[in-house]
Amino acid sequence: MSEQVTDGVLVTGANGHLGRLLIRALAHDPEAVPVRAVVRSERAARSLDDLPHPERRDVRIVDYRDRAGLTEAARGCGTAIHLVGILKQTRVNRYVDAHERPAEALSAACAEAGVSRIVHTSILGADPASRNGCLASRGRTDEILLASPVPAVILRVPMVLGPGDPATDALRRQATAGRTSLVRGGAAVQQPIAAADVMSALLAAARPGMPSDTVVELGGPESLTHRALVERTAAVLGADVRFGTTPLFAAHAFAWLAETLFADPPLTRDMLGVLEQDDAIDPEPARAMLGIELTSLDAALRAAFAEESAP
Incomplete structure (x- = not known):
C-alpha cells in the first residue's frame, strides 16, 4: 500500500458494499x-461505525453533486476512489443524478483540491453509444472522468461476488429456492469476480506509477452461463435446484409494466438489459497490468457464502 497512496484517500459511496470493503482494507x-x-x-454515516480503526476515518456527509462540498472533503487527499453508481433508475433516482452529475462535481472538486488521481468503478459494457440507458449513462460518466484535468483510471468490472453483495444475495435466493425460473433459461454469459480481487485492483490502480487516463476491463477467471453459475452456487451451499424458463419477451413485458405502475419498480428494462448482457473478456491483460492475482470462481463462491457453505 505504501507505493499506492502518499496522502489520504477520498472514498465516495463509502457506505456501499465495495466502499465498506475498501475502508476495511485501508484500515488494516x-x-x-x-x-x-x-x-x-x-x-x-452511522452505518460505518462498526468498521475498524475509526480514528483513521473522517466521515463527511455531502451530496455527490455538490462541487463545493466535495472540494472541501477532498482537501488533503492524494487519491479519490469513486464508488458511486446505480443499476436501477427510478422516478426519483435518475441515472444522470447518480452518474454524470456526481462525476462532473468530483472532477472539478479534485482538480481544485489538488487530488493527484481518480479511480472509478464502472461496469463492463459501459458505452455512451449504448441503447441501454444504464450502460450509456455509465459510458458518459467514464468519459467525463477521463476528460478530467486530474489523471483517472476507469475500472470496469462484471458481477461482484462477496458477502452481503446484492448480486451474491440474488444468487443465494435462486440457488436455494428449490425451483427457480431464469430469463432465457439462464443463457446469459457471466464472468463474476471476487470482491477481494476488486479491492486489490482498486488499490493497484491508485499507485502513482500505474497508467492513467485509461480504461481497465477486469473480470473473473471464468465465464459461464447464469444457469451454470446458479448450479455452482447450489453445490457450494449444499442445495438442490431445478430450473424453469422465463421468455425474454415476458421479462420485458413485466419490466415495462413495473415501470408504468411503480415509482420504484422491482425490475426495469434497462436493468434487465444489463443483467442479460454477455460478459466474456480476457482478464489476463488487466490482471498483469495491475499486478494482482485472481480468485477462482469456486473459491470466490466459498468466500462469499463462508457461513453457509456445505461441509
Whole structure:
C-alpha cells in the first residue's frame, strides 16, 4: 500500500458494499493511510461505525453533486476512489443524478483540491453509444472522468461476488429456492469476480506509477452461463435446484409494466438489459497490468457464502 497512496484517500459511496470493503482494507494497512469517507446521509454515516480503526476515518456527509462540498472533503487527499453508481433508475433516482452529475462535481472538486488521481468503478459494457440507458449513462460518466484535468483510471468490472453483495444475495435466493425460473433459461454469459480481487485492483490502480487516463476491463477467471453459475452456487451451499424458463419477451413485458405502475419498480428494462448482457473478456491483460492475482470462481463462491457453505 505504501507505493499506492502518499496522502489520504477520498472514498465516495463509502457506505456501499465495495466502499465498506475498501475502508476495511485501508484500515488494516500498516501505513495507516487516513480515509475521508463521503456519504449522503446521517444514517449512511452511522452505518460505518462498526468498521475498524475509526480514528483513521473522517466521515463527511455531502451530496455527490455538490462541487463545493466535495472540494472541501477532498482537501488533503492524494487519491479519490469513486464508488458511486446505480443499476436501477427510478422516478426519483435518475441515472444522470447518480452518474454524470456526481462525476462532473468530483472532477472539478479534485482538480481544485489538488487530488493527484481518480479511480472509478464502472461496469463492463459501459458505452455512451449504448441503447441501454444504464450502460450509456455509465459510458458518459467514464468519459467525463477521463476528460478530467486530474489523471483517472476507469475500472470496469462484471458481477461482484462477496458477502452481503446484492448480486451474491440474488444468487443465494435462486440457488436455494428449490425451483427457480431464469430469463432465457439462464443463457446469459457471466464472468463474476471476487470482491477481494476488486479491492486489490482498486488499490493497484491508485499507485502513482500505474497508467492513467485509461480504461481497465477486469473480470473473473471464468465465464459461464447464469444457469451454470446458479448450479455452482447450489453445490457450494449444499442445495438442490431445478430450473424453469422465463421468455425474454415476458421479462420485458413485466419490466415495462413495473415501470408504468411503480415509482420504484422491482425490475426495469434497462436493468434487465444489463443483467442479460454477455460478459466474456480476457482478464489476463488487466490482471498483469495491475499486478494482482485472481480468485477462482469456486473459491470466490466459498468466500462469499463462508457461513453457509456445505461441509
